[in-house]
Amino acid sequence: MSQKFNVTADQHHLWEITRSYLKHGLFFLQGRSWRRMRHILSPSFTTGKLKHMSLTIDQAAQRLTSVLESLARKGELLPIKYISGQYTSEIIARTGFGLETHCLGQEDDEFTQMCKSLIKIHGPIRNLLTTFLLFFPRFHTFLSNITMMKRFLKNIIYFLTEVAKSESWDDLPKNMSEKELIGQSILILFAGFETTSTTLQFCLYLLAQHQDVQEKLLVEIQEVIQSETPTYEEVNKLKYMEQVLDETLRLFPPLPIITRKALETKTYGDVTVPQGAWVMVLLDQIMMDPKHFPQPEQFDPERFSEENVSKRDSLSFVPFGSGPRLCLGMRLAYLELKLALVHVLRKVKVELNDKTEPKRGEKPKISYHGIVVVDNPIQLALTLRG
Secondary structure, eight states: OOHHHHHHSSSOOOGGOOOOOOOOOGOOHHHHHHHHHHHHHHHSHHHHHHHHHHHHHHHHHHHHHHHHHHHHHHHHOHHHHHHHHHHHHHHHIIIIIIOOOOTTTTTOOHHHHHHTTTSSSSSSHHHHHHHHHHHHHHHHHHHHHHHHHHHHHHHHHHHHHHHHHHHHGGGTTOOHHHHHHHHHHHHHHHHHHHHHHHHHHHHHHHHOOOOOHHHHHHHHHHHOOOOSSSOOHHHTTTTHHHHHHHHHHHSSOSEEEEEEEESOOEEEEEEEETTTOEEEEEEHHHHHHHTSSTTSSSOGGGGHHHHHHTTTTTOOTTTOOOGGOHHHHTHHHHHHHHHHHHHHHHEEEEEETTTBSTTTOOOOOOSSSEEEESSSOOEEEEOOOO
């Protein structure tokens, strides 16, 4: 784990599955193009920008909580996948595109439907295509010609172009083309919607399973947050909440596999990785290694106390990647998750009972389609707090 191994920050070319727009997204760029785009986009995720976005995210978190309170009053189960998807899509619409959406707890609006369409190409067909693309580059053209994929991309590109008509292209960063902007927009939809939504689902499920952790987290919230609307500084003081989220991400990393390109030949035991080879990094396996995380299947936020973190290899926990390719939106994702938990846990308790899914003793069924997807929707019971 700690041995030095020179690799580029480039991604495997399997991801270049479209011909015009998506290939301009930061995640798919390589080398000099990636460095240029990273430099252009980085100012959008500074502390100042996150502070500015926090009020918008907080408002969405309050609307999310109102929906959960209503379900609790009616004695209805929480369809967390559906509701968390609405929460993240509303945040993306407002912070990323300046769109006013009000779909939380209601029927999906056009924007949310479009976000959810990103993950509807699923099941055996997508698994098969992923395998083909990974090991047989000649199938790239096959995927780009699939009618469904072309129709899907066409719809998204049309939507983003229509949004852009109302904006001034003079405000674009210098040397950033319209195609590049739309490429980043598609990537924001893909990366920001399902990944954060899935993490929120798993976190609430784990808290419902572990009432002691939920109550300890509530105590921290009550001690740290002094008003109805938390400040950005207060949210950053929620250290135990960070431990809970990190342990959730360790058990259920939204992106369990990344790829890197070897810059030099390196031998590990009997295995030699030649220069230029693509290296697949199984993040989920790294974070389930009992050498770093004893009894790795257990949910234990204390693994991420300052004392325990200081004893581990820094590369033993990498849910957002590492090095220059560290996810640009990592702090934004934490902010969305923290604000949701602050408001939700102050108003309702999440629980398991005989009607919730999955049943006690069972685990959520998940599959991998580039990102982790929950196959069977998680449903939780809700109780209003006094």
